[in-house]
Amino acid sequence: MASGVSLVILAAGKGTRMKxxxxxxxxxxxxxxxxxxxxxxxxxxxxxxxxxxxxxxADQVREEAEREAQELGIEDLRxxxxxxxxxxxxxxxxxxxxxxxxxxxVLALYGDMPLITAESLDxxxxxxxxxxxxxxxxLTAEVDDxxxxxxxxxxxxxxxEAIVEHADADQDELEIDEINTGVYAFDGLxxxxxxxxLEANNAQGEYYLTDLVAMAVEEDLPVVTVTLDDxxxxxxxxxxAQLAEAREELQYRILExxxxxxxxxxxxxxxxxxxxxxxxxxxxxxxxxxxxRGVRIGEHCEVGxxxxxxxxxxxxxxxxxxxxxxxxxxxxxKGSKAKHLSYLGDAVIGxxxxxxxxxxxxxxxxxxxxxxxxxxGNHVSVGSGTVxxxxxxxxxxxxxxxxxxxxxxxxxxxxxxxxxxxxxxxxGRS
Ligand code: UD1
Ligand code: MG
Numbered sequence: 001m002a003s004g005v006s007l008v009i010l011a012a013g014k015g016t017r018m019k020x021x022x023x024x025x026x027x028x029x030x031x032x033x034x035x036x037x038x039x040x041x042x043x044x045x046x047x048x049x050x051x052x053x054x055x056x057x058a059d060q061v062r063e064e065a066e067r068e069a070q071e072l073g074i075e076d077l078r079x080x081x082x083x084x085x086x087x088x089x090x091x092x093x094x095x096x097x098x099x100x101x102x103x104x105x106v107l108a109l110y111g112d113m114p115l116i117t118a119e120s121l122d123x124x125x126x127x128x129x130x131x132x133x134x135x136x137x138x139l140t141a142e143v144d145d146x147x148x149x150x151x152x153x154x155x156x157x158x159x160x161e162a163i164v165e166h167a168d169a170d171q172d173e174l175e176i177d178e179i180n181t182g183v184y185a186f187d188g189l190x191x192x193x194x195x196x197x198l199e200a201n202n203a204q205g206e207y208y209l210t211d212l213v214a215m216a217v218e219e220d221l222p223v224v225t226v227t228l229d230d231x232x233x234x235x236x237x238x239x240x241a242q243l244a245e246a247r248e249e250l251q252y253r254i255l256e257x258x259x260x261x262x263x264x265x266x267x268x269x270x271x272x273x274x275x276x277x278x279x280x281x282x283x284x285x286x287x288x289x290x291x292x293r294g295v296r297i298g299e300h301c302e303v304g305x306x307x308x309x310x311x312x313x314x315x316x317x318x319x320x321x322x323x324x325x326x327x328x329x330x331x332x333x334k335g336s337k338a339k340h341l342s343y344l345g346d347a348v349i350g351x352x353x354x355x356x357x358x359x360x361x362x363x364x365x366x367x368x369x370x371x372x373x374x375x376x377g378n379h380v381s382v383g384s385g386t387v388x389x390x391x392x393x394x395x396x397x398x399x400x401x402x403x404x405x406x407x408x409x410x411x412x413x414x415x416x417x418x419x420x421x422x423x424x425x426x427x428g429r430s
Contacts, residue, residue: 004104005125006188007047008095009038011111012055012082017239023057024237025111026064029247030254031274031293034237035061036068037114037250043069044118045125048104049076051095052111055085061111087206088182089198096195103188105129108209110182112236114246120226120233121183127226128185135222136190136212138163139183141231149179150210152225160223163210167203178227180210181234190221250275280317298334313344316351330361333378346371346390350378356402358385365390377414401426 015024025035032040042050050069054061062079069077078098082091092108099106105128107121120139127137138160140152150163151173163180164173194215198207216223228234237243254275255268262281265271272290279285280299289304297303298317307321312329315321319332322339330344338344338355345363349355359382363371374388377396386400389407394400398412401419412418415429 004048005045006099006103006106007042007045007050008092008099008106008108009035009042009050009052009111010088010091010095010108011035011061012053012085012091013112014056015112015238018243019240023061025061026057027237027243029114029243029250030272031276033064033068034114034246035064035111038109038111038116039065039068039072039074041116041118041121042109043072043074045107045121047107049078049100050074051078051080051098053080053082053091053095055082055091087200087204088209089195089207089211092191092209093195093198093207096192099188099192103192106184106186106188106191108182108184108186110236112238113182113234114237115233115235115249116183117233120228123226124183124185127224128187131222131224134187134190134216135224136187136216137185138213138223138225139181139228139234140178140225141181141228141234142178143231144177146174146177146179150182151176152178152180160213160225161217162214165202165204165208165210179234181228182236183234184209186212190216286322346373347376347388348373349376350380350396352378353380354382356382356384356386360387361390362387363390372408383419397429 011025013024018024026033052065058081065077065079080094080098082094105125109116124137124139128135148166150165151169153162153164153173155161194212198211200207202208213223232249237246254273255265255271258279259265263279264284267287270288271285274291274293276293277291278296282300283297284302286304288306291309292311294311295309295313297315300318301315302320306324308326310328313327314331316334318335320337320339321332325338325342327344330347332338332349333351335351336349336353340357342355342359343361345361347361353376361374372390374390374392376394379397380394381399383400383402383404385403387405392406392408394412395414397415399417404419404423405421406418407422410423416425417427419426
């Protein structure tokens with residue numbers, strides 16, 4: 001019995017149908033690349049090593065893989081380059097060179113299937129172990145539209161006989177609606193023995209990994225299938241429409257996790273929340289919110305409707321951010337409110353401060369082309385339409401009148417009231 005698991009991810013293709021110079025697997029869903037999603041599921045089965053086959057955009061893909069691997073705690077990532085894409089079988093031959101002499105079970109999948117779950121990969125590993133030495137397991141799916149996929153051909157007893165590619169299929173085979181997802185679990189030693197014997201005598205002139213099935217059948221080796229309960233897990237992303245479809249599913253999975261943790265999401269259809277976002281229990285997301293990766297939202301906050309939280313934003317417990325407000329690299333302190341039509345750019349706002357309607361934290365200096373921060377204290381009362389020009393520091397209990405423009409040169413002391421353009425001191429501390 002094989003020991004351990006090696007996992008191979010094929011990702012050398014360009015993804016021509018994406019109509020983009022960006023390598024396909026680097027397209028993002030919910031703040032994370034397709035490859036990142038696949039590596040996440042892959043790492044959850046805890047393989048001894050992961051071999052990634054790259055080709056088009058090799059350096060870019062390698063860099064992203066290494067970054068994700070570090071984040072996911074994947075210790076043994078081996079990236080190999082397939083210079084010329086001569087088919088999935090050829091890609092696997094290149095991967096094989098990076099495997100150990102006895103690689104254990106070899107689990108193979110593609111870098112463009114972000115919906116595949118660790119549970120399904122585990123099922124495949126278990127099926128391989130149960131089927132015994134030399135066994136090969138193929139993950140299949142029953143789909144409404146099998147167009148383009150390799151078809152699962154079975155004999156009278158229902159045993160897998162061959163996988164026939166769309167381009168090579170006859171009329172009867174084209175009608176089969178069970179397809180090959182492209183995910184397999186191999187006995188590693190058996191795989192290494194058979195790979196060199198693949199030939200490219202088919203309609204596409206490629207080395208097909210799927211030909212290993214026919215070889216195994218011929219040699220009477222065990223070949224079994226596992227069929228997905230949810231066929232969508234097996235779908236790959238080939239164009240931007242499929243990217244949008246996959247996004248919908250992954251988005252729902254993210255929202256479900258937050259809801260299970262006590263976050264109210266009024267309309268999951270219009271809540272756009274990237275992966276790697278923290279939201280505390282008791283917080284409510286109102287319709288039409290966009291929350292980017294890395295944003296942290298505390299407990300009992302209210303966000304939305306129509307709120308855009310960009311990278312680096314922190315909403316502390318009990319704070320409210322609402323209608324048509326955008327925040328970037330900003331902190332809204334405990335119990336503070338920014339409820340209407342405001343822009344918070346590089347703003348650090350204390351506790352129980354109220355940001356009036358239409359307030360702008362002007363963080364960008366177009367002359368120096370630099371961005372600066374504005375710090376507001378606690379219990380500040382910001383009048384409607386105030387502009388804080390950064391860098392700036394506004395201490396506790398300051399009041400600004402409607403339309404005040406606070407220049408960086410304003411030397412505001414605690415408890416003062418400022419008004420006008422540019423704003424001047426109206427009243428000292430009472
Ligand atoms: C492959 C399967 C098909 C299956 C389908 C599922 C074969 C021969 N066919 O077909 O049975 O239904 O996937 O999606 O395996 N790749 C490389 N190097 C290569 C060729 C491909 O790394 O030389 C990678 C691609 O980046 C891609 C994946 O392998 O992610 C699949 O390649 P693709 O050409 O799309 O395979 P299909 O023709 O769709
Ligand atoms: Mg192909």
